[in-house]
Amino acid sequence: MNPDKVTAFKSIVSACVMVVLTISCSKKTTSVSESDPWRRMEFIIKNLPKTNFQDKTYNIDDFGAVADGKTLNTQAFQKAIQTCASNGGGKVLVPNGKYLTGAIHLESNVNLHLEDQAEILFSLNPKDYPIVHTSWEGTEVMNYSPLIYAKNKTNVAITGKGTLNGQADNTNWWIWSGGKNYGWKKGIPSQNDPQNREVLVDMAERGTPVNERVFGEGRYLRPNFIEFFECNTVLVKDITVINAPFWILHPIKTNNMIIDEVTVNSHGPNNDGCDPEYSQNIIIRNCTFNTGDDCIAIKAGRDADGRRVAISSKNIIVQNCKMIDGHGGVVIGSEISAGVNNVFVENCVMDSPNLDRAIRIKTNSKRGGIIEDVFVRNLEVGTVKECVLKLNMFYNVYGSQTGNFIPTIRNIHLENVNVKNGGKYSIWAEGYEQSPVENITLTNVKIEKVDSIYLLKNVKNLKFNNTYINGNKVK
Structure with a gap:
């Protein structure tokens, strides 16, 4: 078979796998008890071309x-x-x-x-x-x-x-x-x-x-x-990347990609380590990020352009990574207008006085977007400067960032997370009255030291299961 036919055949196979994954992962999960999200993650990994x-x-x-x-x-x-x-x-x-x-x-x-x-x-x-x-x-x-x-x-x-x-x-x-x-x-x-x-x-x-x-x-x-x-069926493995002009690893409208054992060491402006955008079935594993901006930032387009493209980022898996300096360890947004769902983060280490947050979601009423079904487990966090978990519908960095596209943030689950120094807040979550941040669950979370337990505005259904903050069990 000639090379062009081989490539075409592989594209068809990859497309078929994508359909299976999309159908299998299309059910919205409002709580871990309804289905096991980690089995969904394993299915995605197993079937990735x-x-x-x-x-x-x-x-x-x-x-x-x-x-x-x-x-x-x-x-x-x-x-x-x-x-x-x-x-x-x-x-x-x-x-x-x-x-x-x-x-x-x-x-x-x-x-x-x-x-x-x-x-x-x-x-x-x-x-x-x-x-x-x-x-x-x-x-x-x-x-x-x-x-x-x-x-x-x-x-x-x-x-x-x-x-x-x-x-x-x-x-x-x-x-x-x-x-x-x-x-x-x-x-x-x-x-x-x-x-x-x-x-x-x-x-x-x-x-x-x-x-x-x-x-x-x-x-x-x-x-x-x-x-x-x-692109489709991509591998980036083992390389070291330094001194980047701008965003570093940027899969856009790309499906079925593995980023494995990559080291990013770049402290310039907007030096995000990895920015999957409008992309699906992306595995980021065994990597080290030491960056001038977010270590990993999952994107889905900005404002009208994101709504025009209308491809959500989904099935993003982060495993066994180390986050050092950065604005956030694993971040969703702020270019998020087409939405993000099915994000899995596990077995990561985050630790630096120059790391602002561990997990962060950022959007606003100009960006909009639906961000849902984010599952985090087995994190070891040494020091973060601001907070462990930040969910913000009022992100504003370029001047006025308000509009008519009220975002949605829901179904955020943290499990088995150990934090030595959580900074100012364990949780900082702000939603709208008409669109509160919904369904945040912390299970087996231990934060040894933090200034305040939380800062909350328009949050619905926040649950603490066997969670200890500053030595006290939180109910």
Whole structure:
């Protein structure tokens, strides 16, 4: 069978599995007693399609790559990837050494594999990142290519214990954020200039077609690092990612993806570790996140654009991960308009005086969205700065964020959670009178030290089962 037919066949199989998973997980769960959500999680894991590649290797050195950290190797990467794909796929090998490149665009059936001492250095010249269909803060746009990008691909991977280095710092990409902590000073252009971020958001609100939302040069919207756009059956394993311009791992409209044993160490602005968006059946496991923003942030589009796309993120599984610095350990939102459900978090360690919250959901009446069925168990939390669990329908970071799209947050369950220092609050939950935060259950939770048990506004059906806070059993 020729490679194109193989790819098509795999896509059909993956689509069939997706239908089964969607049907099986479609029942809404209002309490753990009605069904076992962890069995649903196991079913998702068991039935997830896995990547599989031909035993063929294409060494980028054979396509003219030079490992001196100075020679631009964009063409060598692209030739190796295209040759590999045209021959039915296999492994594109990045040997030990430092390789400078612009954007890398992956193809179906290709595994980009880094040897242990291989380091890919990404160019700091924006011209090395051609305009592609991508997304920026939950809004689709024609903008700079992500540093590594795949669109409409099946059976694709990035593996190996080497390093992906975005080389971002306060002298280049990060300064575009407009943050004074990242080198910006008055008079320096940034994403915050009126013709940049605000124009994009306004275009989306007016329904401007994506192909007419052309940004790039002069607009200062930083590129994502690794983006799989409308892909299926994806693996990212073992790599280390440092110094990212913007969001780091960004599966968007992507299904059936495993992110395994990845280390993210990047403290720049908006340096979220992993942002699944409009995506389903995503497993994030055995990873370490040390970030300048949220460690993991599950997304579903911003405002009108999220409602236009209308694909919820669902069946997101986080296992055996370590969260160090970050705004939140596992976060849902704030770009959340298409909704999120069936999130499973287990066996994670979260600990840093620079980690603000362990579990967080953030939205508002401009974002809207239905966020439901979030199951968390077996967490070890050392120190968080603000709170253990924060559920906020009034998130406001960009000025006025109010509208007519009242969100829903319901069915949030924490079980077997141990916390040494919970910061200001064990639970901070705020809903609307007409849409309270509903069905929060804490079972076998122990918080040794926290300033206040909770801050609550419009919360319905909060239950504590065998939960101890500051040494006292909470009823």
